[in-house]
Amino acid sequence: MSLVVVDPSYALRAGHHHGLNAQVLPRLQRAGASVQVWADRLVPPAPSLQGVFSGVGYAPAEQWAALGFAFHQAERLREQLEQAARDSGPVEGWLAHSLLPFQVRGLARFLQGQPPACVLISLMFDPAETLGSPALGSQAQRCCSMALLELSLACRRARHRLQLGVSSEQTLQRYRPLLQEARLPEARLHPAVVGAGCTLQALPGTNPTTVLLHWGDLKPEKGRREALAVVRALLQGWQPPQPCRFVFHSFSHQELDPEESAILFRAQQRLDNGFEWLQGEVPAAAMQQRLAGCDVALLPYSPSSYAHRSSGVLWCYAAARYAAGLPAAAIGYGGHWLQREAEAFGMVWHVADAPWPAALFQVLEQQRAAQAPLWTPYATEVLGRSFADWLVEALSLR
Numbered sequence: 001m002s003l004v005v006v007d008p009s010y011a012l013r014a015g016h017h018h019g020l021n022a023q024v025l026p027r028l029q030r031a032g033a034s035v036q037v038w039a040d041r042l043v044p045p046a047p048s049l050q051g052v053f054s055g056v057g058y059a060p061a062e063q064w065a066a067l068g069f070a071f072h073q074a075e076r077l078r079e080q081l082e083q084a085a086r087d088s089g090p091v092e093g094w095l096a097h098s099l100l101p102f103q104v105r106g107l108a109r110f111l112q113g114q115p116p117a118c119v120l121i122s123l124m125f126d127p128a129e130t131l132g133s134p135a136l137g138s139q140a141q142r143c144c145s146m147a148l149l150e151l152s153l154a155c156r157r158a159r160h161r162l163q164l165g166v167s168s169e170q171t172l173q174r175y176r177p178l179l180q181e182a183r184l185p186e187a188r189l190h191p192a193v194v195g196a197g198c199t200l201q202a203l204p205g206t207n208p209t210t211v212l213l214h215w216g217d218l219k220p221e222k223g224r225r226e227a228l229a230v231v232r233a234l235l236q237g238w239q240p241p242q243p244c245r246f247v248f249h250s251f252s253h254q255e256l257d258p259e260e261s262a263i264l265f266r267a268q269q270r271l272d273n274g275f276e277w278l279q280g281e282v283p284a285a286a287m288q289q290r291l292a293g294c295d296v297a298l299l300p301y302s303p304s305s306y307a308h309r310s311s312g313v314l315w316c317y318a319a320a321r322y323a324a325g326l327p328a329a330a331i332g333y334g335g336h337w338l339q340r341e342a343e344a345f346g347m348v349w350h351v352a353d354a355p356w357p358a359a360l361f362q363v364l365e366q367q368r369a370a371q372a373p374l375w376t377p378y379a380t381e382v383l384g385r386s387f388a389d390w391l392v393e394a395l396s397l398r
Helices: 016-030 067-086 101-111 134-158 169-181 224-235 258-270 284-292 312-324 337-345 358-366 377-383 387-394
Strands: 002-006 034-040 049-053 093-097 118-122 161-166 209-214 244-250 275-279 296-298 329-332 348-351
Touching: 002 016, 016 034, 016 284, 016 387, 049 067, 067 101, 093 101, 101 118, 101 134, 118 387, 134 169, 161 169, 161 387, 169 337, 209 224, 209 358, 224 244, 224 258, 224 296, 244 258, 258 275, 284 312, 296 312, 296 358, 312 337, 312 377, 329 337, 329 358, 337 348, 337 377, 348 358
Parallel strands: 002 034, 002 093, 034 049, 093 118, 118 161, 209 244, 209 296, 244 275, 296 329, 329 348
Antiparallel strands: none
C-alpha cells in the first residue's frame, strides 16, 4: 500500500512532529507499506521524507482565523500538494495529523481531485485552538467547523474512505457536535500520538526520588519559569525533605537567555549528582527510559493556553511510568486539560497552591508515602500500545 503522511507544519526536529513521524514511518514500512512524509522544505532531507511545503505551516490565529487569509493559505497548500502529487506515483492512502483548520481545508480541496483512497486524519488540536490567542477561540471554532464541512463534502464527492481519530476523550467530546454537524463519521479514540506503547529496560532498584523539572520545549507557557525558580532555590540552599535528584532537559527552537543558561550551568557544577541538565535531542527510547525513572513531574503549564490543548510531555511521562508498572505523580496548576487527563489515567495530580518551590516541597513531603499503581482502563487504552500499531490496524496492514 502506498501512503503519504501530509505534515505541512513539520519544519523542525524539535517538537512532536519529528518524534511522531519517526515512530510511524518504520512501523508502517515493516507492515509492508510504501510511505513518504511530505513536510516543510526546511526539514533536512532524509529517506522517505520529502520537502513539499513552504509558508503553510503553523501561524497565529490572528491570521488564519480571518477568512481571507484562511482561504489564501488553504489554496497555497492545495497547490503545493498538487505539485507534489504530479511528481509522485499513485497514492492509496493519505494520513495527516496536527492540522490547523486552514490546513484541513487545503487538504480537503486537494483530495476532491484525487482518485478514491483511504484518508485517515488524527484530530490533535482542540476545535477552538488558537496557538496563543484565547480571545479568538469562538472564531477559531467556526473556522474548524467550516473546514470539517469542506472535508466531508470532498470525501463524499471523491468517494474517499475517511477515518477520523483523536488521542483524548476530552478532545473527542469537544469534536462530537462538530462532526455530527458536518455529517462526518464518529471519530475513534486512538493511542497517544507520542509515548504510548513504549518498551523499557529494567530500572535501577534503589534511587533517590527523581523529579522532572522540565522536558523539551522552552515556551513560557510550558513551565520554564517555575522550573528555573526551583533551580534558583536549590542554588540558594533550599533542601528538599528527602534526598532528590532533579532533571532539566531543553530542546527547542527558542533559546535560554544567558542568565538562565548560567543558572543551569552552576546547578550542574555545584549540585553534583543531584542535578542533571540535558541539552539537545534525546532519542525517543532514551527519553522514555529517563521519564520512567522520574517519581514526580513538574508540569506547571499555563491554565489558559492548555485549557483544552493536549500535552505530549504528559503523554510521554504517563506512558513511561505505565510501561514500568509504577505510579505517576505531577504538580502543576489546576482546571485545564493536563489535570483532567492525568486524573483520568489514574495519576496523582497536585495543584500548586503555594509559591515555587514551596509547592514542590509540599508534594515531596506527600510522596514519602508509598503509592501503588492505580492506572485506569482509560490509561490502558491511550497509553498501552503505540499510535503506529493502531495505524497498522486501522489501515488493515499486516
